[in-house]
Amino acid sequence: MRTQSPDTSPEAERVLIELIRQTPAWRRLQLTDRMSLTARQLCWAGLRSRHRHATPAELRRRFAEIYLGTELASKAYGAAPAD
Incomplete structure (x- = not known):
């Protein structure tokens, strides 16, 4: 098995x-x-x-993309921050 x-x-x-x-x-x-x-x-x-120099807002946006996916994170938080 x-x-x-x-x-x-x-x-x-x-x-x-x-x-x-x-x-x-x-x-x-x-x-x-x-x-x-x-x-x-x-x-x-x-x-x-x-992302040591990212602002709290940038970190929240990146977190949202991981947890919500790109499409929903973009709708909720706007465009993703540049890398």
Whole structure:
């Protein structure tokens, strides 16, 4: 059997899936929320690192493009800043 991740054994994946199935919905939602927050924080950190001299408005616009996509970010925030 092929696993979702190449570095995970089928048995380990089976156990993980079973643990996830046994986890209450509120806890899965909580974990998902925390992962989403972590992803946003990493995104902001990466933007600040790559665009050290960008204004807060430019950083918000770049963040919007990552999270909303080019079309919606352009509608909401205007044209993307030049690189």
